[in-house]
Amino acid sequence: MNKFRIILDGIVKNNPTFVLILGMCPTLATTTSAINGLSMGLATMFVLILANMVISLIAPIVPDKVHIPVYIVVIATFVTLLQLLLKAYVPAVNDALGLFIPLIVVNCIILGRAEGFANKHGVGESALDGIGIGIGFTLALTVLGAVREILGSGSIFNVQFIGEQYQMLAFVMAPGAFICLGYLMVLFNKFIKKEK
Amino acid sequence: MVLVLTGVCLVCAALLGGAYVITKDPIAKADKEKTVKALSEVLPAFDTVSEEPLEAGGCNYYVAQKDGAVVGYAIESKTGGFGGELTVMVGIDAKTGFIWNTAPLKHGETPGLGAKCEDANGKFRTQWQGLNPAEHAFEVKKDIDAITASTITSKAYTKCVTQALEAYKLIMEEPSNE
């Protein structure tokens, strides 16, 4: 039950996008389609789980003064690992996400969880927290990507169902990203946050 | 303090060095596969193609053969697009000299907008198929319909094709290709 709680907290109560409002840059930049949002979410989750686990292991031996640089090095290592793996086995994803793969390093969600959770908890719990927050982030990105894809390109997961004359291209571009995310946050505040 | 930081850095660097060596070959293979896939898209049916690219007029090109006869040329051409370099492969039917098909190899165009030039069945890509270079000047908004809201990408793509056709003329002038 307790384990389940940690995961659920990451998805709803501590949802990184809608509640903690962290990691906005990849959220806005990579959600031009549902599939891109999903890949970015999964990529971040990969780094988040591994970094959380390693940091929870090394936290006791790291002196307080250098803990931030050490955490950043750990995170950057996993990000580079991910980048190499993507280039080698799924180059299409690497091409679509571009600069935002290396930028996972400075995604405040990961450093935030390392500081706020992983360095105080055990390996197992930290992994679960990574999974929960990761799922919350992935869901948020996929939903935002899906909304923008439907409105802007008239398709969902690349399946076209609205004709070209009814597509609103602005939603694929920068302004649509901000406005969509703003309204999704409103909906989240109105309907999900209330249930306490 | 310094010891821990140095230690962590060394371990991480060693780990990444290992990962780099392991993934080096698959990355090279993935790059190669992109070219192979593009070749199969832009050329008529062929059985052998030049292993290494040849060079003409600043463009790399590949010669495709079927049963010993040349069936087509695939020419790589690049220019600046909206978000960085745009590389397009243009396939030309050796029999007629018409464009068989085109495919972008590398681009940094905006997803959902300029990146639509990737879509093999999209309106932008299909309009090139079977065009006779002698009959068209290839200008966006005249012969070529631009991708909606992506005029710069469309123009860059068109420029790539024009450059490739120039290179094709040079290839044809070489006596060995008669």
Added chain:
Amino acid sequence: MTYFLIIISAIFVNNIVLAQFLGICPFLGVSNKLSTATGMSMAVCFVITLATLVTWLINHYFLMASGLFGIDLTFLQTIAFILVIAALVQMVEIVLKKVSPSLYQALGIFLPLITTNCAVLGVSIDVVTKQFTFGGAAHILSLGEAMVYAFATSLGYGLAMVIFAGLREHLAMNNVPKAFRGVPIALVTVGILAMAFMGFSGMVK
């Protein structure tokens, strides 16, 4: 002419916040008041320009295959750059404290936040990997161009930040529906601002 194109493009057409989505977290976080927004913009400007100079040199002389070691180490870019930026921010903080206490007072509190500002890492990775198309052929920026690009980009960051802080000060005085309060209404406002900036697109190829 190339430099002029770079400046216009980096400030208006490809504004780092409104078109490239970099550095959004501090953009939303510290834009409540005009004075803090100005301070943050100045600190970002300083760090981005300095970081780009250092990382460009490191990339050119140490990581690239043509550099001092003679092997391709560019896969270490991310890890090397973030360490350099973190160290640089610390050093700037120490130097400022000694040399100009008044400037330190103005920028000091923003400096630690900048390490995790993705605009800094984003710009420094962009200038060494992306092919830019200013002045015709696509090419990797030279050191001079990279410096101008970095400085102009950070000016664009400041511009967006100051405009947005101004808008938000007005917004604070209005009666906003409860569910919209805080970040959601801010995001919608940025969206409209981004739409205004889209008017610049096409000005520079």
